[in-house]
Amino acid sequence: MLAGLALLALAAFMLSLAVGSVRIPLDEIVAVLLGGDASKPAWATIVLKFRLPKALTAMLAGAALSVSGLQMQTLFRNPLAGPFVLGISSGASLGVALTVLLAGVAVGLGGSTTLLAGISLAGDTSLALSAIIGSGLVLLLVMSVARRVQSGMTLLILGLMFGYTTSALVSVLIYFSVVERIQAYISWTFGTFGGVTWRQLQVMAPAILLGLAGGHLLMKPLNALLLGETYAQSLGLNVRRVRLGIIGSSAILAGVVTAFCGPIGFLGIAVPHLCRSLLHTSDHRLLLPAVSFMGATLALGADIVAGLPGSQLTLPLNAVTALLGAPVVIWVILRQRNLRQAFAG
Amino acid sequence: MRNGTVLRTRDLSIGYRRPRRAPAVIASDLSFSLRPGELVCLLGPNGAGKSTLMRTLARLQPPLSGQIWLDDRPLDSLRPGQLARRLSIVLTDRVDVGAMSGYGLVSLGRHPYTGWTGTLEEQDQQIIQWALQAVRAKDLADRLTIEMSDGERQKVLIARALAQQPRVMLLDEPTAFLDLPRRVEVMDLLRQLASENGQAILLSTHDLDLALRNADRLWLLSADGELFDGAPEDLILNGAFERVFSAEGVTFDRERGSFHTRQEASGRLRLEGDGVAAFWTQRSLERIGYAVAREGENGDFASYASNLHPAHSVNGAVTVCMQDGSPIYMLDIEGRKQSFATLNALTTYLRRGGARGEADAKADKDLYARR
Numbered sequence: 001m002l003a004g005l006a007l008l009a010l011a012a013f014m015l016s017l018a019v020g021s022v023r024i025p026l027d028e029i030v031a032v033l034l035g036g037d038a039s040k041p042a043w044a045t046i047v048l049k050f051r052l053p054k055a056l057t058a059m060l061a062g063a064a065l066s067v068s069g070l071q072m073q074t075l076f077r078n079p080l081a082g083p084f085v086l087g088i089s090s091g092a093s094l095g096v097a098l099t100v101l102l103a104g105v106a107v108g109l110g111g112s113t114t115l116l117a118g119i120s121l122a123g124d125t126s127l128a129l130s131a132i133i134g135s136g137l138v139l140l141l142v143m144s145v146a147r148r149v150q151s152g153m154t155l156l157i158l159g160l161m162f163g164y165t166t167s168a169l170v171s172v173l174i175y176f177s178v179v180e181r182i183q184a185y186i187s188w189t190f191g192t193f194g195g196v197t198w199r200q201l202q203v204m205a206p207a208i209l210l211g212l213a214g215g216h217l218l219m220k221p222l223n224a225l226l227l228g229e230t231y232a233q234s235l236g237l238n239v240r241r242v243r244l245g246i247i248g249s250s251a252i253l254a255g256v257v258t259a260f261c262g263p264i265g266f267l268g269i270a271v272p273h274l275c276r277s278l279l280h281t282s283d284h285r286l287l288l289p290a291v292s293f294m295g296a297t298l299a300l301g302a303d304i305v306a307g308l309p310g311s312q313l314t315l316p317l318n319a320v321t322a323l324l325g326a327p328v329v330i331w332v333i334l335r336q337r338n339l340r341q342a343f344a345g
Numbered sequence: 346m347r348n349g350t351v352l353r354t355r356d357l358s359i360g361y362r363r364p365r366r367a368p369a370v371i372a373s374d375l376s377f378s379l380r381p382g383e384l385v386c387l388l389g390p391n392g393a394g395k396s397t398l399m400r401t402l403a404r405l406q407p408p409l410s411g412q413i414w415l416d417d418r419p420l421d422s423l424r425p426g427q428l429a430r431r432l433s434i435v436l437t438d439r440v441d442v443g444a445m446s447g448y449g450l451v452s453l454g455r456h457p458y459t460g461w462t463g464t465l466e467e468q469d470q471q472i473i474q475w476a477l478q479a480v481r482a483k484d485l486a487d488r489l490t491i492e493m494s495d496g497e498r499q500k501v502l503i504a505r506a507l508a509q510q511p512r513v514m515l516l517d518e519p520t521a522f523l524d525l526p527r528r529v530e531v532m533d534l535l536r537q538l539a540s541e542n543g544q545a546i547l548l549s550t551h552d553l554d555l556a557l558r559n560a561d562r563l564w565l566l567s568a569d570g571e572l573f574d575g576a577p578e579d580l581i582l583n584g585a586f587e588r589v590f591s592a593e594g595v596t597f598d599r600e601r602g603s604f605h606t607r608q609e610a611s612g613r614l615r616l617e618g619d620g621v622a623a624f625w626t627q628r629s630l631e632r633i634g635y636a637v638a639r640e641g642e643n644g645d646f647a648s649y650a651s652n653l654h655p656a657h658s659v660n661g662a663v664t665v666c667m668q669d670g671s672p673i674y675m676l677d678i679e680g681r682k683q684s685f686a687t688l689n690a691l692t693t694y695l696r697r698g699g700a701r702g703e704a705d706a707k708a709d710k711d712l713y714a715r716r
Contacts, residue, residue, distance in 0.1 A: 236429030282443030
């Protein structure tokens with residue numbers, strides 16, 4: 001089953017290299033990937049310079065968001081949890097907005113070119129860092145409240161409120177910002193895998209691989225947490241440390257993706273449900289790799305659809321993930337008799 | 346080790362620490378011990394702190410003061426993994442593990458023994474099978490937990506706790522959501538586990554009858570934090586039950602080992618007859634508030650007959666006799682005899698004021714006659 005999912009992800013990967021505004025035959029792609037020459041020099045450029053980083057980004061982002069979503073659903077014992085719902089992405093948005101917009105304000109008011117230069121120099125890293133900090137702070141806030149309230153519903157409302165608060169703060173920032181900066185921010189919120197360059201991938205890929213590795217290291221504690229925190233503790237789990245580990249890896253995953261690709265919704269919620277239903281299990285030893293592959297596949301698929309193959313147009317990525325993801329969530333919920341069982345899959 | 350203690354406490358104080366206020370002490374000066382192979386039932390009124398005591402013993406919350414030893418080692422000196430190999434718990438909370446088989450759920454109990462991936466070795470698998478066998482739930486191994494009944498799930502959860510191979514098992518109201526046959530089954534199971542495997546089992550329950558019948562010892566925790574420790578029968582005889590459960594309107598019946606609401610007796614009835622039918626006749630008469638004296642008891646009334654109001658007393662008799670294999674109930678009040686085929690008919694008649702009604706009607710008639 002896992003091998004099947006891995007093959008599916010590989011197929012989606014090759015397909016995403018092949019299709020786009022120009023169709024490139026598969027054997028040519030393989031030749032280019034193996035370091036050979038394509039029959040048209042432009043094809044090598046298209047594959048290596050545009051499609052390969054985009055496909056890699058999509059895979060990484062899809063896996064990252066899905067693992068993050070699975071971790072949140074298990075940690076909070078809530079089927080509707082996910083990086084987006086709990087406000088982690090909102091936190092990342094605020095972090096990015098502060099970096100992009102506030103820098104713009106500083107530049108606009110003070111005319112300080114050194115600050116602008118400083119930011120563009122540190123560019124990739126500072127954007128990712130601000131997103132990680134933003135998402136991490138929101139998660140810690142959610143967790144500290146989560147320890148006081150027991151009801152998962154309260155937490156969801158809380159995440160919603162964080163979302164409202166951050167978007168309000170972003171509105172304020174936008175109001176005082178300059179047009180180019182606002183445009184940069186808005187297009188960031190549409191979400192895209194295409195904006196990530198090879199240089200940025202050098203930051204993004206290690207961070208996400210680290211987060212994924214961290215997430216997979218937590219497979220045993222996550223299984224114990226299925227019983228609830230009290231049982232997990234009685235099984236010898238250091239719940240506080242595990243919770244921090246889960247939050248940490250989840251924040252890195254969701255934060256980094258949000259920083260480089262924008263706040264991409266739905267994948268994080270939908271993929272874990274899809275995998276539970278497909279595999280009929282809640283064992284994280286199986287689910288973690290499964291959601292990674294499935295997330296990568298669906299992200300690639302969404303990207304292919306967003307690219308509208310054969311045309312010069314592209315759709316905003318978030319529109320596509322929501323259009324694909326929302327029916328999945330609806331299907332999962334309707335298929336089950338109630339939410340508790342929906343969680344069970 | 347069989348005669349030693351596996352868990353003991355000295356001067357233990359339990360409760361909750363509160364910020365900027367004195368801690369809320371629930372019970373203090375608790376000194377007790379658990380021996381291997383022993384089933385102990387913890388009883389007490391709601392809010393007495395049964396769960397707090399269990400949580401403290403499981404190190405889910407710190408004691409306010411005092412010491413707890415597990416396996417002759419201070420509880421707080423054990424690392425989480427060491428503790429999990431010595432002590433396991435079964436909680437009242439419903440667990441929702443999603444799509445997981447009974448086997449999968451029990452295998453979570455191997456957590457303290459497996460590596461970072463949680464991979465089950467040959468030995469782990471044998472122990473899981475043994476645990477399922479021990480709770481007679483082998484057939485549940487492949488069933489999904491979401492498809493199990495409450496009783497089945499409880500058995501699997503007990504097997505999970507067993508798979509931890511603990512020295513001590515703590516169970517918080519393990520029979521709470523079960524129907525009566527399932528309660529008896531689970532309690533019986535726990536008693537056998539204790540005596541066969543040498544585990545010390547402490548469980549809290551509200552099920553007085555089952556606790557009295559199965560426990561090697563009872564711990565009664567009173568609302569003011571006093572713990573009475575002893576064999577069930579000792580605690581009945583020395584009045585501990587009355588002390589712990591003394592509440593407005595409820596009394597403990599030492600003879601039957603049960604509680605009933607204190608109510609003014611509507612009258613006295615002498616009961617003649619024996620066997621099962623007589624026993625249940627007595628129960629039904631007591632239920633509707635009569636003090637019953639059995640033949641051969643020198644006219645001693647049941648303990649709550651002391652509340653008998655003299656004005657209401659009606660001295661009558663009920664005789665149970667068998668006719669063609671089924672009981673017939675004869676009521677005799679002041680010479681007026683009446684027979685009933687069912688206890689329902691008898692009690693309905695009595696409840697309608699039958700006995701007293703007769704007497705009152707007679708008094709009225711006398712009054713008329715004098716006029």
